[in-house]
Amino acid sequence: MSDGSLAASGGVPPPAPAVPRTARPARPRSLVCPSCASPVTLRAAGSSVTAVCPSCGAVLDVANEDVRLIAAAAARTRQPLIAIGTRGTLVGTEWEVVGYQQRSAQGEQWEEYLLFNPYRGFRFLSLGDGVWTLYVMLREAVGGPGEVPGDPNRYRKVSETTARTDYVLGEFYWRVKVGDSVLLHEYVSPPYCLSEERSVDEVTWSRGVTLDDATVRKAFGLQPEAVAPPDAATRPSGLGRMWLTACAALVLLCVLAGIPFGRDRNRLVVAHTFSATSADQGAPPASEAFDVPGRGGNLTIEVTPSTPIDWLEADVALVSDDGNRRFDAPAPVRLFVGHTTLRYTFASVPGGRYKLLATIEWPVADTPHVAPPAALFHMPDLSQYGVGSEKAPEAPPPPPPKHTEIGVTVRRHTPSDALLGLAFLAILAWPVVATIGHALSRMGRGWDN
Amino acid sequence: MAPITCPSCGAELTFRTSFSVYAVCPYCGCTVVRRDRDVESIGTMADLPDEMTPLQVGTELTWGGERYTLAGRVRMAWSDGAWNEWFMVAGGEVAWLAEAQGFLTIATPVPITEARGYGPAALPGLDATISIQGKTYTVTDIKDATCVGSEGELPFAAPRGRKATYYDMLAADGGFASVEAGSEGRDLYIGSYVAFDDLGFVNLRSIERWTPPASAVEARDPVRPAAT
Numbered sequence: 309m310s311d312g313s314l315a316a317s318g319g320v321p322p323p324a325p326a327v328p329r330t331a332r333p334a335r336p337r338s339l340v341c342p343s344c345a346s347p348v349t350l351r352a353a354g355s356s357v358t359a360v361c362p363s364c365g366a367v368l369d370v371a372n373e374d375v376r377l378i379a380a381a382a383a384r385t386r387q388p389l390i391a392i393g394t395r396g397t398l399v400g401t402e403w404e405v406v407g408y409q410q411r412s413a414q415g416e417q418w419e420e421y422l423l424f425n426p427y428r429g430f431r432f433l434s435l436g437d438g439v440w441t442l443y444v445m446l447r448e449a450v451g452g453p454g455e456v457p458g459d460p461n462r463y464r465k466v467s468e469t470t471a472r473t474d475y476v477l478g479e480f481y482w483r484v485k486v487g488d489s490v491l492l493h494e495y496v497s498p499p500y501c502l503s504e505e506r507s508v509d510e511v512t513w514s515r516g517v518t519l520d521d522a523t524v525r526k527a528f529g530l531q532p533e534a535v536a537p538p539d540a541a542t543r544p545s546g547l548g549r550m551w552l553t554a555c556a557a558l559v560l561l562c563v564l565a566g567i568p569f570g571r572d573r574n575r576l577v578v579a580h581t582f583s584a585t586s587a588d589q590g591a592p593p594a595s596e597a598f599d600v601p602g603r604g605g606n607l608t609i610e611v612t613p614s615t616p617i618d619w620l621e622a623d624v625a626l627v628s629d630d631g632n633r634r635f636d637a638p639a640p641v642r643l644f645v646g647h648t649t650l651r652y653t654f655a656s657v658p659g660g661r662y663k664l665l666a667t668i669e670w671p672v673a674d675t676p677h678v679a680p681p682a683a684l685f686h687m688p689d690l691s692q693y694g695v696g697s698e699k700a701p702e703a704p705p706p707p708p709p710k711h712t713e714i715g716v717t718v719r720r721h722t723p724s725d726a727l728l729g730l731a732f733l734a735i736l737a738w739p740v741v742a743t744i745g746h747a748l749s750r751m752g753r754g755w756d757n
Numbered sequence: 758m759a760p761i762t763c764p765s766c767g768a769e770l771t772f773r774t775s776f777s778v779y780a781v782c783p784y785c786g787c788t789v790v791r792r793d794r795d796v797e798s799i800g801t802m803a804d805l806p807d808e809m810t811p812l813q814v815g816t817e818l819t820w821g822g823e824r825y826t827l828a829g830r831v832r833m834a835w836s837d838g839a840w841n842e843w844f845m846v847a848g849g850e851v852a853w854l855a856e857a858q859g860f861l862t863i864a865t866p867v868p869i870t871e872a873r874g875y876g877p878a879a880l881p882g883l884d885a886t887i888s889i890q891g892k893t894y895t896v897t898d899i900k901d902a903t904c905v906g907s908e909g910e911l912p913f914a915a916p917r918g919r920k921a922t923y924y925d926m927l928a929a930d931g932g933f934a935s936v937e938a939g940s941e942g943r944d945l946y947i948g949s950y951v952a953f954d955d956l957g958f959v960n961l962r963s964i965e966r967w968t969p970p971a972s973a974v975e976a977r978d979p980v981r982p983a984a985t
Contacts, residue, residue, distance in 0.1 A: 328783035335965040337807040354808030355858050357838045371838055372905070373806050402968075426809040426964050427953055427973070429859020447860055447950045449895055449927040457929055481858045483837050 334426070341366055342377045350479055351393065351406045352424045359479040362392065370479070379485075389435070389530065390421055392478040396527035398442060398519065401428055405528070407478035413469035413492060422480060430481065432514065433524070440524045441501065443516040450513040453495040453502055459515070463495035463502050471505070498619040550739040557735045561728070577607070577718040578664070581614075595664040595716060597629050604658040608722040609637075611650040611666065614713035622668045624652055629661035653722060666716055763787050764798045773828045774846040777910035780829070783814070788907075790914055800916060805832055805906040811969065812843060812856060813962035814909035820863055820956060823847040827854065829909025833902040833921070844911050851912070853946060855935075861956075862933045864948030872936070872945050880938060881924055887934070889947055894926035894934045913941070 337353035340346070346363035350356050350370060357371045358378070365381040388408045390396075395404050407422030418436030432443040450456050453463040471492040476484050493504040499518040504511065525532055578598040600607065611622050626635040637652045761770045765787035770780055778791050781802045789796035816827045825845040832841050840857035852865045873888045881887055885896045900923045907915035921939035928934070934947040954972035961973050 333963040333965045334809055334811070335807060336809065350807075352809055353806070354810055354839070354841075372834065401970075424809075424859070426967055427811055427970050447927070447933075448931045449897070449929050451929070455929075457931060481838065 339368070339370065339375050341368065342375055343380055349393075351404055352426075352430075352479060352481065355424075355430075355481040356406075356479040357481055358476075358484045360477050362477070367476070367485075369483075386475070386477070388419065388421070388477060390528045394528050396524075396529070398423075398431075398433075398524070398527050401425055403431060403433075405478070407480045407484075408476065409473055409484070410475040411471050411473050413467075413471040417474070422478065432516075433519075434516070438521065440519040440521060441516040442519055443503065443514040446513040446515055450504075453504075456502065456513070456515070461497040461500050463497045463500075465493065465495050467492070467494045498621075550742060554735050554739045558732065561731055561735065573721045574719050574723065575721060577720050579715065579717045580664070581713055581715045594627075595666075595718070597661050597663050598718065599661050600657055600659050600720065602659050604656065604660070605721050606653055606655055607657045608651060608653040608719045609664065609666075610715075610717045610719070611668065612715045612717075614715065620650060620668065620714075622650060622652075622666050624667075625665045626654060626657060626662050627665055629663060633658075633660070664716065664718060668714055761789075761791070761796050764789065764796060765801070770796070772910055773826060774851065774910070776846065776851050776912045777828065777844075778912060779907075779914040780910040781908045783908070788914075788916060799914065802906060802908070802917070805908070808841075809964060810841065810856060811958070811961040811964055811973070812841070812854075813960075815960055816962070817959040818845070818854075818956040820845075820852065820951070823850055825850070825852065827909070829911040830907060831904055831911060831915045832906045833923075834905045835900040835902040839905065844909070852948070861951050861953060862948055863951050864933060864935060864946035867945050867947055869936070869943050869945045871947075872934075880922075880943075881926075881936070887926060889934055889945070892928050892930075892932055894928045894932065896924055897927050898925040899923070900925075 337350040339348040339350060339359075341348050341361040341364060343361060343366035344364035346361060348359055348361050348368065350359060357369070359368045359370045360366070361368060361381070366377055367379040369376040369378050390405050390408075392405055392408060395402055397403070403423035403425050405421050406424045409420045409422075411418055411420060416436070418434055421433040421435075423431040423433055430445070432445075434441045434443065446456065448457040453465065456463075469492050470489050473484065473486055473488045476486060488507075491506040493506075495502040495504075501516045501518075503514045503516060505514075522532065524530075577600070578595055580595040607626070609624050611620065611624075613620055624637045626633075628634070635654050635657060637654075761772070762768070763770050763782040763785065766782060766785035768782055768784040770782060770789065772780065772791065779788070780791070780796075781788050786801045786803065787798050788800050788802050789798050812827060812830075814827055814829060818825050818827075825847040827843045828846045829844040830841055831844075832839060838858070840855060843854040843856065845852050845854050845863075850865075852863055855862045855864070867890070871889050881896045883896055883899055887894050887896065902921055902923055904915050904917055904919040904921075906917060919939070921937050924936040924938070926934040926936075932947070932949050934945065937944045937946070954970060956972075958969075958973040961969055963969075
């Protein structure tokens with residue numbers, strides 16, 4: 309006999325409670341880590357599928373009510389630049405950092421923050437090469453970089469790499485795993501970019517827009533620059549000696565870096581000014597021929613526009629005078645707002661006579677297909693970036709000059725900034741790690757709540 | 758529509774639409790199926806775990822010029838996640854609002870015969886293109902899903918464990934279509950992705966420590982009705 313007969317049979321039903329069971333505010337879900345029994349907060353509960361325990365680093369399957377352990381703690385958790393749980397307002401919408409990934413492709417590493425707002429869904433904020441980009445996943449069927457519905461920008465391909473996930477923290481709405489790889493294609497039309505990620509069973513397209521470093525740091529309450537070393541007076545003597553030694557090594561490094569190549573160091577080989585109008589774009593102008601003496605060495609190309617412009621992109625190549633040898637920069641070198649010179653170094657060029665070819669593109673007033681940065685606030689799809697309607701549109705930048713002079717210089721035996729930088733990092737790594745370790749041991753595990 | 762009494766706790770259950778045949782008692786979780794004059798209990802539904810969604814049964818929205826109310830919800834889970842299908846009604850109109858990973862789609866049922874590109878028995882494969890009412894859709898996702906919970910009222914019985922396969926399709930203009938194939942047959946829905954701010958939501962569920970966007974009217978507090 310079914311329960312349905314209960315009311316009909318005249319039995320007195322229990323009084324109904326006054327409040328429906330669901331009538332209370334929604335809130336993050338709290339779990340207990342099956343590995344270490346610490347509390348885990350699901351900030352995007354309902355969407356999250358994978359979560360990393362902030363205490364022990366165990367990877368959890370949180371798709372269902374019964375939480376399962378996917379991978380036991382592999383390493384102590386690291387603190388990202390923006391801590392999980394931090395809130396910040398970007399282009400008019402408040403976001404909470406719920407996930408963090410370190411990814412790499414061909415030796416280049418970048419970070420990706422997963423942002424969540426319960427009314428607006430998810431966004432990705434990436435930091436690579438010092439550039440912040442805010443991405444939104446596209447839900448339209450995208451045929452290719454030129455076939456994005458409603459997007460008039462012309463994108464050009466800048467890279468095709470295999471991107472690997474190296475480290476994860478927080479929670480994700482997909483099954484994230486360290487070691488996962490996807491084929492990543494990137495296309496740009498500054499300040500916008502498109503990213504196409506292909507895995508075995510899925511293709512996803514995202515559109516990004518670059519954000520100003522100061523804007524992002526202010527939004528999430530970050531220090532404007534790298535944290536200064538702690539005050540010497542508060543440090544124990546062991547750390548103090550370590551910093552002194554490191555500083556001495558840095559001074560020595562700077563002196564040594566100046567010695568090789570004597571007067572040839574950073575010597576100007578050729579300087580050339582291309583006087584160009586918008587009609588010249590795409591035509592590769594060649595410099596006068598120049599000699600690289602002896603056994604050769606590195607050559608650094610610098611491209612400097614005479615007036616500040618929003619962006620500039622150059623394909624540079626060296627061609628030997630006899631046409632037998634050619635060196636191409638592997639990808640177009642790009643210049644964004646805020647930088648004045650674009651630089652590329654050919655690591656090893658044998659002696660001989662060369663010409664420089666440079667195909668240079670920059671924004672032009674009479675071809676409006678390239679949206680200037682301020683156009684972000686006029687795009688029809690601005691809701692995808694969470695732009696609030698209360699945000700006043702920023703004044704458009706002055707139109708770029710139709711006539712632009714672009715200076716190109718070639719220098720030899722330039723000091724390698726990258727190598728010097730690596731040496732700097734190597735020297736500083738240990739005192740920094742020791743200082744942070746010291747600070748953390750004093751704070752306890754204060755940062756994860 | 759005549760009020761119906763929950764056979765388990767005696768609370769009054771009202772069906773908003775004649776399309777609904779199934780309801781979950783909001784007070785005790787008793788699940789009932791409507792018969793001619795009364796209802797039959799077919800079990801109970803445990804509370805769904807916390808979700809950070811502003812949608813709830815009773816939320817109102819405007820779509821296609823009609824004022825809809827969310828009447829019920831099915832929560833479907835597949836191997837890599839879960840999503841919500843909200844049953845929305847406006848007078849004689851019904852539609853489904855799907856909520857997945859922060860994206861919203863609204864779709865309405867259309868006869869399966871409108872879909873060309875696969876025969877009556879066959880089901881589409883991944884990347885198959887299908888023409889529906891003159892528009893071309895590509896199958897982008899196929900998922901086997903199981904109902905893990907339901908609430909409110911629905912046009913079919915949705916106990917836990919009800920299974921269906923979903924074929925999601927996208928068109929180049931943002932159009933969206935889906936075929937749901939279950940034990941009761943195949944149903945075709947077409948619609949599109951929609952933006953939260955375009956729907957004029959009212960009576961959203963409040964979310965701790967979050968403020969609703971200006972596009973949504975402040976949620977009415979269901980614990981303290983306007984009378985107090």
